Amino acid sequence: MINMKTRILTVALILGLTSCKKVDEEKPVISIETPANNQHFEPGKTIDLKGKITDNEALSQVKIDMHSGDGHIHKSTKSIFDFEEIIDIEGKEYALNLPITIPADADTGLYHLIIEATDAEGNEAEFIELDLEIHEH
Amino acid sequence: MRIFLFAVFFFFTFILKSQKIEGVVLGDSSPIANASVFLHEFSKVVITSQNGEFIFENIPNGTYHLHINFLGYEPEVVLVQSPQKNPITIELHQSSIEIREIEIEESLLNSINDNRARNIEVLNQDQISNSTDVGLVEAMAKLPGVQMINIGNNAAKPIIRGLGFNRVLTNVNGIKQEGQQWGADHGLAIDEGNIESIEIVKGANSLIYGSDALGGVINMHQNSTLPDFGTSVNIGLKLNSVNMRYAPKASIGFRKGDFFTKLSGSFAKAGDIAVPASSFNYNTFVYPIYNEQLKNTASHNYAGSISFGMIKKWGQLRLNHIVFDQKIGFFPGAHGRPNFNLLFDDSNRFDIDMPYQTINNSNTSLQTDFYLPKGWLELDVGFQQNTRQEFEIPHAHKLGPAPENNLALGLSLNTITANIRYHFAPGQGKSIVGVSGQHQQNNEEGFEYFLPSFNTSSTGIFWYREKPVTENVIVNYGARADYLSQHIAQKNIPVYNQLNEEIGDTTLTQKRDNSFQNITGAIGFVFKPDHTKVFKINLGSGFRFPTVPELSANGFHHGTFRFEVGNTNLKPERTLSLDGSVNYHNKKFAIDVSPYVNYFLNYIFLEPTGKFASKANGGGQIHQYNQANSLHLGLEFFADWHIIKALHAELKGDGVFGYNLNTNRNLPFMPPINLRLNLSYQISKPEAKNTAEVFAGSNYFASQNLVAINELETPQSIIFNSGVSFRNKSKNPFQIKFEVQNLFNTAYLYHLSRFRLLNLPEAGRSLNMSINYKF
Numbered sequence: 001m002i003n004m005k006t007r008i009l010t011v012a013l014i015l016g017l018t019s020c021k022k023v024d025e026e027k028p029v030i031s032i033e034t035p036a037n038n039q040h041f042e043p044g045k046t047i048d049l050k051g052k053i054t055d056n057e058a059l060s061q062v063k064i065d066m067h068s069g070d071g072h073i074h075k076s077t078k079s080i081f082d083f084e085e086i087i088d089i090e091g092k093e094y095a096l097n098l099p100i101t102i103p104a105d106a107d108t109g110l111y112h113l114i115i116e117a118t119d120a121e122g123n124e125a126e127f128i129e130l131d132l133e134i135h136e137h
Numbered sequence: 138m139r140i141f142l143f144a145v146f147f148f149f150t151f152i153l154k155s156q157k158i159e160g161v162v163l164g165d166s167s168p169i170a171n172a173s174v175f176l177h178e179f180s181k182v183v184i185t186s187q188n189g190e191f192i193f194e195n196i197p198n199g200t201y202h203l204h205i206n207f208l209g210y211e212p213e214v215v216l217v218q219s220p221q222k223n224p225i226t227i228e229l230h231q232s233s234i235e236i237r238e239i240e241i242e243e244s245l246l247n248s249i250n251d252n253r254a255r256n257i258e259v260l261n262q263d264q265i266s267n268s269t270d271v272g273l274v275e276a277m278a279k280l281p282g283v284q285m286i287n288i289g290n291n292a293a294k295p296i297i298r299g300l301g302f303n304r305v306l307t308n309v310n311g312i313k314q315e316g317q318q319w320g321a322d323h324g325l326a327i328d329e330g331n332i333e334s335i336e337i338v339k340g341a342n343s344l345i346y347g348s349d350a351l352g353g354v355i356n357m358h359q360n361s362t363l364p365d366f367g368t369s370v371n372i373g374l375k376l377n378s379v380n381m382r383y384a385p386k387a388s389i390g391f392r393k394g395d396f397f398t399k400l401s402g403s404f405a406k407a408g409d410i411a412v413p414a415s416s417f418n419y420n421t422f423v424y425p426i427y428n429e430q431l432k433n434t435a436s437h438n439y440a441g442s443i444s445f446g447m448i449k450k451w452g453q454l455r456l457n458h459i460v461f462d463q464k465i466g467f468f469p470g471a472h473g474r475p476n477f478n479l480l481f482d483d484s485n486r487f488d489i490d491m492p493y494q495t496i497n498n499s500n501t502s503l504q505t506d507f508y509l510p511k512g513w514l515e516l517d518v519g520f521q522q523n524t525r526q527e528f529e530i531p532h533a534h535k536l537g538p539a540p541e542n543n544l545a546l547g548l549s550l551n552t553i554t555a556n557i558r559y560h561f562a563p564g565q566g567k568s569i570v571g572v573s574g575q576h577q578q579n580n581e582e583g584f585e586y587f588l589p590s591f592n593t594s595s596t597g598i599f600w601y602r603e604k605p606v607t608e609n610v611i612v613n614y615g616a617r618a619d620y621l622s623q624h625i626a627q628k629n630i631p632v633y634n635q636l637n638e639e640i641g642d643t644t645l646t647q648k649r650d651n652s653f654q655n656i657t658g659a660i661g662f663v664f665k666p667d668h669t670k671v672f673k674i675n676l677g678s679g680f681r682f683p684t685v686p687e688l689s690a691n692g693f694h695h696g697t698f699r700f701e702v703g704n705t706n707l708k709p710e711r712t713l714s715l716d717g718s719v720n721y722h723n724k725k726f727a728i729d730v731s732p733y734v735n736y737f738l739n740y741i742f743l744e745p746t747g748k749f750a751s752k753a754n755g756g757g758q759i760h761q762y763n764q765a766n767s768l769h770l771g772l773e774f775f776a777d778w779h780i781i782k783a784l785h786a787e788l789k790g791d792g793v794f795g796y797n798l799n800t801n802r803n804l805p806f807m808p809p810i811n812l813r814l815n816l817s818y819q820i821s822k823p824e825a826k827n828t829a830e831v832f833a834g835s836n837y838f839a840s841q842n843l844v845a846i847n848e849l850e851t852p853q854s855i856i857f858n859s860g861v862s863f864r865n866k867s868k869n870p871f872q873i874k875f876e877v878q879n880l881f882n883t884a885y886l887y888h889l890s891r892f893r894l895l896n897l898p899e900a901g902r903s904l905n906m907s908i909n910y911k912f
Contacts, residue, residue, distance in 0.1 A: 023801050025846070060747030065756075069478070086749050118758055122745025124847050126420055 069110035160225035269905030292324025299793035300352025312519030321696025328440030330403025334361035341679030364390025379903030382407035427482035512561025566604030693755025765799030805845035854885035
C-alpha cells in the first residue's frame, strides 16, 4: 500500500515537473526608421518618429520618452523640452507613427529619444536610444 | 508583567548549593596533560595536570558545557551535570584535520551543534580578524551555501541557499537586526570591528527564530569570548588596493573578578573601485570607464561599540551598544540608466557625490541569563534605530515646485524587541519554551516615494524539545505560533497642472490595517554511529509575514530599476523544508554533504505587468507583487584533506535551483553553481611559536542560464587568489597576512552583483593585507 502511494506520488511529481506549459521568453523587437541617430532639428519643427515593433505572441505597450541629454544636473527645469507618451498596443506587429512637435521656445542642446516596448508576458524589448540635437539656424 | 518580575526575583533568591565539576582527559587511553578545558557558562579555563585531571570549584547546580582542546586532537564538547555523581572521563581522538569547533550561542549559555539537526557554519574571531576581505558579508560568502549580492563599496547582502532579503534573518547579540532588508541596495549595517563571531544556521528555522528564518539565520556576537583578566588591547589594520581602502580598528577589554567591559572602534575609508575594463556595453551603447575606476563608488564608515558584563552565581548580564554610520556613493550608471555625461572623471577617487546613501544604525541590547533550580531563564531586550537616506539631484520631469533639498528617500525605522526563553532539562535532553515580541515604527520622507509610514506589532510563542532516543540517535522537535498586526498610513501627494498650480491630490497608498497569524512545527533526527560519522535529517518549516513594501509599495526601486506596486491580498509565505547532511571524518580527511528541498506555499515574487510607469513616477516597467507555489532544491558540500601533514587541501561548493510552479519560470537572484578550492602549505611545525603558511586558491562560477524573466544570463568565470600568512603565538599574539585576490585581474561578471545589469565587471586585482596585535 505504501509502495503504491509512493509510486503515485513519484509519478505525480515527475508529471508535475515535466508537463510545464511553455512560457513566452521571447522579447519584442523595436526597429526605428526615422529619425536617424545624431539628426539635427530646429525648434518649432516636427520629429517624425516611424518604426515597427514586433513580438512572437502579443504586444502590450510602447513608451516614447524624449528628454534633455544634459543629464539631471540642470537647475532650471521650466523651458526644457520634455516629452512622454505611453501607448497601449496589441497583436504581433505595431507600426509606430508618431509626430513629435518641438516647441518654438525649446532649449537647444543634446536630447535623448528613447523607445521601449513590452509584451503581454512582461518581456522587455531592448530599448532604442537616439541622440538628437536641437539647435537654431 | 509585574507578577512575572516578582517571580523572577523570587527565583534569584534561591541560594544555590555550590559543587565542583571534575574529570580526566584521555587520548588513546592515556592521560593528556596541558589540554585546555573551558567551562563555557562561567568563561573559566583550566589546564589538565600531568595525570590529565581537571577540577572547577564552586559551581552551582545545573547543566554545563565543557570545551576540551588539545593540539593534534579533535576538539570535544561535553555536557556535564552539577552535582556530579562521578568524575567525568573525556576521550579525545587524534586528527590532523582542523575540525571546526561549532557552537551555537543561542543564549549566553551554550548548546551543542551535533545534537541539532541543522547545518551550521561558523566564523570565529580569529577568522574574521585574519580575513583580508572588504567586509563581513564577503568573508561569509566563502562558506559553502552562502553567497552575496554585491552592492558596491563596503556593502553587500548575504544570500543563504539561494534566498536573501527578508528570507534571511540576522541576529546581533540575540536581537533580530532590522534595517529595511527588503531593499536591493541596502547592505548589512554591521562592521566587523564590532563583531567577534558569526554562526550561520542554514535552512528554514522559524521554529526558534520566527518570521523570516527561511534561507537561514546569521547569529552575530559582540562578545563571544570574554576579555582576559586585567586590561588587554587589540589593534588591527586592513588594507585593500582595489579601492584604496584602509580600515583600522582597536578595542580595549577589562576584566576583574566577575565584571568585564569592552570598548571598540573602527573606521574604514575606501575610494572608487578599480575594474579591469575601460568601457562597458549597455543596450548597444559602449560607455567609458575612466581610469578603469567606477566613478562615485567611494564610501566610508565609522563604527563603535561598548559593552558591560557580569558573571555572577545567579547568572549573567550583558549590556551592549553598537553604532554604525556609513556613507556610500552610487555609481551614477547604476542608479537609473547610464548617461555619458554622468560618467566623466571627477579626478577625485575618494569624494562621494550624488547619488549617495547614508545609513545610521544603533543597536542597544540587554542580555540576561538567570540560573533557576531546574534550568535557566534568558531575557533579552533590544532597541534599534535605523535611518537610511538616499540623496540625489531631483529629476526635471515633474510638475510643481522643485524639491527643497536633495533627500530623495528617507526611511527611519525604530524597533523594540524582547525575547524570553526558559531552558530546562526534564528527564534527558533539553527543552526551551519561549515568547518573543517586537514593535516597529517606520517613517518615510523625501521627494521620491516608495513605501508608506507604518507601525507593526508581532508576538510569537514556541516550544522546542531535544532528547536522545537511543545511545546514538537524538531527536528534536517543536511547535510555534505567531501573530502580527500592521497599521499602514495613507500617502497622498499633490497634483499640479501644466502651469504648476496645485489642483488637488492623489492617493499613492491607502490607509490599511492588516493582521496575520501562522502556526508552524519541525522535527529532526541526529544519528551518530561513532565519532567519525554524523547523519542529520530535518523536516523543518519556515514562514515569513508579508513586508510592508510587498503589501503597499508604490514607487520606483532604484536597486532593481523597477517600478514596484504592492498587493494587499498577500498571505504569509510558508515553506516546508527537508534537509539532511552526511558528515564523515578520519585523521586526514573530512567530508560533509548537505542536500535540501524547500516547497514554498505562497512564495512572494514580483510579476511584470507589461505596462510602463510614467517617468514622473520614476519610470520602468510596473511590477506587482504576487504569490505562487515554488520549489527550491540544492546541495552544498565541503571536503578537507591533509595530503601530507603540512599540505592541506579544501574544496567547497554549492548549487541551487529555484522554480515558480505557477508561472513555470525560474526564480530570480539564484546563485550559480560554484566551487572553491584552497591549498595551503605550513612552512613551520604547527606547534612552533612562530608559524607561517603559504596558500593559493581558485573560485569557479558556472554559467547561470536559468534566469527569471528579464534577468540576464551570466557566463562562467574563474578567479584565483594567493597569499602568505605569519603568526606569532606568544602571550601577545601577532598575525599578519598578505593576499592577492583576483590574481590575474580577470574581467568577470557575477550573477548576483548589482552591477550585472549594466554588464559591468567585478573588482579587479587587489593586494590585501591584515595585521592584528594583542597586548
